[in-house]
Amino acid sequence: TDDPLWWRSAVIYQVYVRSFADGNGDGTGDLAGVRQRLPYLKDLGVDAIWFNPWYPSPMADGGYDVQDYRDIDPRFGTLEEAEQLIQDALALGIRTIIDIVPNHISDQHPWFQAALAADPGSPERERFWFHPGRGVNGDEMPTNWVSSFQGDTWTRTTNPDGTPGEWYLHLFTPQQPDLNWNHPDVRREHEDILRFWLDRGVAGVRIDSAALPVKDPALPPLDGSSYAPGTHPHLDRDELHEIYRDWRRVLDEYDGTRVLVGEVWLDDAERFARYLRPDEMHTAFNFDFMTQPWSATALRTSIQRTLVEHEPIGAPATWVLSNHDVTRPVTRYGRADSAFAFARKRFGTPTDIVRGTTRARAAAMLAAALPGSMYIYQGDELGLPEVELPTDVIEDPMHFRSGGVDPGRDGCRVPLPWAGTRPPYGFGLDADAATWLPQPSDWADLTVDAQARNAASMLSLYKAALHLRRENPDLRDERLHWLELGADVLAFRRGERTVSMTNLGPVPVPLPAHRRVLLASTPTSSLAVSGAALPPDSTVWLEV
Numbered sequence: 181t182d183d184p185l186w187w188r189s190a191v192i193y194q195v196y197v198r199s200f201a202d203g204n205g206d207g208t209g210d211l212a213g214v215r216q217r218l219p220y221l222k223d224l225g226v227d228a229i230w231f232n233p234w235y236p237s238p239m240a241d242g243g244y245d246v247q248d249y250r251d252i253d254p255r256f257g258t259l260e261e262a263e264q265l266i267q268d269a270l271a272l273g274i275r276t277i278i279d280i281v282p283n284h285i286s287d288q289h290p291w292f293q294a295a296l297a298a299d300p301g302s303p304e305r306e307r308f309w310f311h312p313g314r315g316v317n318g319d320e321m322p323t324n325w326v327s328s329f330q331g332d333t334w335t336r337t338t339n340p341d342g343t344p345g346e347w348y349l350h351l352f353t354p355q356q357p358d359l360n361w362n363h364p365d366v367r368r369e370h371e372d373i374l375r376f377w378l379d380r381g382v383a384g385v386r387i388d389s390a391a392l393p394v395k396d397p398a399l400p401p402l403d404g405s406s407y408a409p410g411t412h413p414h415l416d417r418d419e420l421h422e423i424y425r426d427w428r429r430v431l432d433e434y435d436g437t438r439v440l441v442g443e444v445w446l447d448d449a450e451r452f453a454r455y456l457r458p459d460e461m462h463t464a465f466n467f468d469f470m471t472q473p474w475s476a477t478a479l480r481t482s483i484q485r486t487l488v489e490h491e492p493i494g495a496p497a498t499w500v501l502s503n504h505d506v507t508r509p510v511t512r513y514g515r516a517d518s519a520f521a522f523a524r525k526r527f528g529t530p531t532d533i534v535r536g537t538t539r540a541r542a543a544a545m546l547a548a549a550l551p552g553s554m555y556i557y558q559g560d561e562l563g564l565p566e567v568e569l570p571t572d573v574i575e576d577p578m579h580f581r582s583g584g585v586d587p588g589r590d591g592c593r594v595p596l597p598w599a600g601t602r603p604p605y606g607f608g609l610d611a612d613a614a615t616w617l618p619q620p621s622d623w624a625d626l627t628v629d630a631q632a633r634n635a636a637s638m639l640s641l642y643k644a645a646l647h648l649r650r651e652n653p654d655l656r657d658e659r660l661h662w663l664e665l666g667a668d669v670l671a672f673r674r675g676e677r678t679v680s681m682t683n684l685g686p687v688p689v690p691l692p693a694h695r696r697v698l699l700a701s702t703p704t705s706s707l708a709v710s711g712a713a714l715p716p717d718s719t720v721w722l723e724v
C-alpha cells in the first residue's frame with residue numbers, strides 16, 4: 181500500500197454510509213456496518229473507499245451540510261470507530277478517501293450561528309456572504325444567481341428586534357450557507373481539517389462542488405452574456421486554483437501517496453484541465469462519460485476526447501458510471517433513449533430493466549477496461565435499479581425545491597440488500613428494523629448472498645472483471661489502441677494482447693479468429709466456439 185502512483189489505476193468504491201450496512205440495528209447504515217463488511221469489499225477487489233460526508237450534520241442534504249468536520253455523525257458512530265475503520269481497511273489493502281465540502285457548511289455550524297447572532301458588518305458575518313437586499317425596503321435578493329437545486333440562492337435573516345435583516349448566499353439549500361473564500365479564517369480552517377484527517381491516515385480527499393467556492397466579491401448579477409474564462413460570478417473562477425495549490429502543498433507534506441479528487445462539473449475541456457495541473461488535483465471525475473447515451477459513436481467520442489485531453493497534462497482519466505446524485509445505470513440504460521438527465525421526473529418513461537441490466541453489465545466491463553481509475557457506486561455491482569419511492573418518504577431537498585416535481589436523488593440511495601428474501605434483506609445485520617428508506621419487495625434475487633451463489637450474477641461479473649484487471653498487466657498499461665471492427669463496435673487493445681470489444685449495435689458481431697475469451701458480460705459458452713459472434717449489448721475481453 182505504499183505505491184505512490186496507486187491512484188492512477190485504482191478501483192474506488194463509493195460508500196454512502198447511511199445506506200451501506202447497519203451495524204447497530206436502527207435502520208440507518210453506520211461505520212460498524214462498514215467495518216463488518218470490509219471483507220466483502222476486499223473480496224470484490226477494490227483499492228479504495230470514498231466515503232460520502234460522515235461528519236455530524238442535520239442532514240438537510242444527506243450530510244453535505246457539515247456541522248463539525250472533526251467528528252463523526254452520532255448516527256454513524258464515533259471518531260474512534262472511524263480511526264479504527266481506516267486502519268482495518270488499510271490492513272486489507274484498502275485506502276480511505278473522505279469528502280470535503282468547501283463551498284458551504286451547515287447553518288447549524290458554530291460559525292454560522294455566530295454570524296446570525298452578530299450585527300451586520302461584524303467580523304463573524306465576513307466568513308459568509310451577508311448582504312443587504314436590493315429595492316427600497318431591501319426585500320429583493322442581492323443577486324439573481326441560480327441554484328443547481330432550483331429555487332432561491334439567497335435567504336433573508338431577521339434582526340434581533342424582529343425586523344427583516346440582511347440576506348445570505350447559498351448556492352444550494354438555505355441550510356447550506358456559502359463560505360467566503362476571500363477570508364483567511366476559511367482557508368486556514370480547511371487546511372487544518374485536511375491535516376486532521378491526513379494525520380488519521382486517509383489517503384485522499386474528494387472535493388465537493390470544486391468549481392463553485394470562489395465568488396466575485398462585487399456580487400454582480402448574472403447578465404446572460406458569456407463571461408471571459410475565469411470571470412463568471414460564481415463558477416470556475418481563476419482564484420480557485422490558489423486554493424487547490426495550497427491544498428496540494430498540505431497533502432505533499434505527507435508521504436507522497438495522498439491525493440485530491442475533484443468534483444469539477446465543467447463543459448469546457450481546457451478549463452477542466454487546469455484543475456489537473458501537476459501542482460493541483462491528482463484526478464477529477466469524468467462526468468462526460470457518465471452522461472453519454474448507449475451509443476457507440478457517443479461513447480467512443482467521449483472516451484477519445486477524454487484520453488486526448490488528459491494525455492498532455494499527464495493526469496490519468498477517471499471512469500464513472502454513476503454516483504449518489506444520478507439515476508442508476510440499469511434504469512438509465514433501460515430507457516428507450518438511454519439519455520442521461522438530472523431531472524429524474526422520468527419514471528413514467530418505459531424502462532426495460534432486463535435490457536438495462538444487460539447494457540449495464542457491458543458498460544461495467546467497458547469502464548473497467550479503460551486506462552485510468554474507475555469509480556463504483558455502491559449497489560451498481562449488484563445491478564440495483566433506481567427506486568421509485570413514495571413521495572412521503574423522500575428526504576432529498578432537490579425534491580422539495582422542485583415543488584415535488586422532481587423525485588430527487590433518493591431513488592439511488594436505498595439501503596443495500598445483503599441477504600434473505602424480504603426487506604430489510606440483512607441490512608441491519610442481526611436486527612430487522614425498517615430501513616430509513618424503504619426497499620422494494622422484489623429484491624430477493626439482488627442480494628449480495630443470492631448473487632454470490634450465482635456465477636452469472638452482476639456481482640460475480642464485477643468480481644471477475646476487477647480480479648482480471650488486477651492480475652493482467654495489460655490492463656494497467658496507460659495506453660489504448662483502437663481497433664476498427666465496425667461502426668457499432670467499441671474495440672481496443674490494451675498492452676500487448678488484451679482486447680476489449682463492446683457491441684452497441686442491433687446484430688451480433690463476429691469475434692476475431694485467434695483469441696481466447698477472458699471474460700464476457702454475456703454467457704461465455706457460446707463465445708468459445710470458432711466462428712462465434714458477440715451478441716448486441718455485450719462486452720467481451722479477449723486475449724489475442
Ligand code: TEU
Pocket residue numbers: 241244281328329352388389445504505506522589
Ligand atoms: O453535487 C454537486 C452538484 O453539482 C450537484 O448540484 C449536482 O448537479 C446535483 O446533485 C444534480 O444531480 C455535490 C454532491 O455530490 C451532492 O450530493 C450535494 O447535494 C451537492 O454537492 C451539495 O453539496
